[in-house]
Amino acid sequence: MQPIRDVLTIGETMVIFQSNQIGSLENTTSIFPKIGGAESNFAIGLARLGETVEWISKLGNDSFGSLILKRIKGEGVITNNTIFSDEGPTGLLFKEQITPDQLNVYYYRKNSAASFMSKELLDNISFENLKFLHVTGITPALSKSCYELTMQAIKLAKQNNVKIIFDPNIRFKLWSKERAFQVLHEIALLSDYILIGEEEAIFLTNLTDRLAMCKSLYSQSNKVIVLKCGADGAYVFNGQLHHVPGFPVKTIVDPVGAGDAFDAGFTHGLLQGKELIECARIGNAMGALVIQQYGDIEGLPTSDVLYRFLENRIETDVIR
Numbered sequence: 001m002q003p004i005r006d007v008l009t010i011g012e013t014m015v016i017f018q019s020n021q022i023g024s025l026e027n028t029t030s031i032f033p034k035i036g037g038a039e040s041n042f043a044i045g046l047a048r049l050g051e052t053v054e055w056i057s058k059l060g061n062d063s064f065g066s067l068i069l070k071r072i073k074g075e076g077v078i079t080n081n082t083i084f085s086d087e088g089p090t091g092l093l094f095k096e097q098i099t100p101d102q103l104n105v106y107y108y109r110k111n112s113a114a115s116f117m118s119k120e121l122l123d124n125i126s127f128e129n130l131k132f133l134h135v136t137g138i139t140p141a142l143s144k145s146c147y148e149l150t151m152q153a154i155k156l157a158k159q160n161n162v163k164i165i166f167d168p169n170i171r172f173k174l175w176s177k178e179r180a181f182q183v184l185h186e187i188a189l190l191s192d193y194i195l196i197g198e199e200e201a202i203f204l205t206n207l208t209d210r211l212a213m214c215k216s217l218y219s220q221s222n223k224v225i226v227l228k229c230g231a232d233g234a235y236v237f238n239g240q241l242h243h244v245p246g247f248p249v250k251t252i253v254d255p256v257g258a259g260d261a262f263d264a265g266f267t268h269g270l271l272q273g274k275e276l277i278e279c280a281r282i283g284n285a286m287g288a289l290v291i292q293q294y295g296d297i298e299g300l301p302t303s304d305v306l307y308r309f310l311e312n313r314i315e316t317d318v319i320r
């Protein structure tokens with residue numbers, strides 16, 4: 001029996017080793033295991049806000065895979081169709097916070113279990129009654145079979161009138177710029193909502209003006225473009241450009257995961273029937289909260305924390 005859920009996402013999650021102090025890993029005396037992956041970060045963000053979301057992946061048949069599944073399942077994310085495999089190990093990632101403003105990330109994910117994901121993972125997945133499919137540019141970059149899995153998920157979503165939310169989440173360490181450009185454009189054309197970072201938009205459009213970038217992405221088909229601009233907040237384009245200011249943060253502890261948190265907040269807004277501007281405002285709040293703690297998911301708020309934060313920070317929407 002298929003679990004009841006509104007959102008589905010597919011992707012690799014890794015165990016993250018990170019110190020809670022500033023400095024080179026060479027001189028760090030202790031590091032702690034956490035978990036992180038764009039898709040599971042997004043799923044956990046939604047689950048903490050009370051939404052029903054399923055995460056599908058393939059994990060190594062090892063202690064790291066068990067740690068990941070227990071943590072994600074424990075957050076209330078549906079994991080019924082995530083499987084363990086002997087094809088490869090669970091991927092690992094090391095974070096090195098050299099200074100408050102300089103972060104190095106080291107991946108150990110080549111030939112990981114998740115890189116062997118294929119479209120067969122979807123054989124028993126129902127897209128009926130699903131509202132959103134969340135797709136990133138990371139999963140199709142992992143391998144040829146992962147690319148095929150991503151495109152099959154999009155095909156099934158289209159057949160069932162499921163809206164597609166796409167975050168390019170570009171990782172040039174995983175594939176060439178030429179291949180990334182080709183595949184990300186292919187997925188963008190099929191998406192209903194594109195939640196994209198400013199540097200990613202520059203790469204995909206060869207433009208630097210924010211309005212021009214949004215128009216370029218929008219002109220390819222009728223969709224909603226959300227340009228994520230860090231401290232400057234976000235720009236929502238649906239024929240007109242709306243600036244949604246960000247929330248000031250005194251100290252950024254760990255910037256990784258802010259974009260995933262934004263995506264979760266924005267999608268939560270859509271599920272709650274809120275206007276696009278308010279969806280982006282919720283996304284901005286989620287991003288501001290998550291970067292104030294170490295780890296990809298540790299700062300993701302519950303709905304009570306999120307809405308208290310929003311109530312204390314009234315922002316005026318600037319529209320141009």
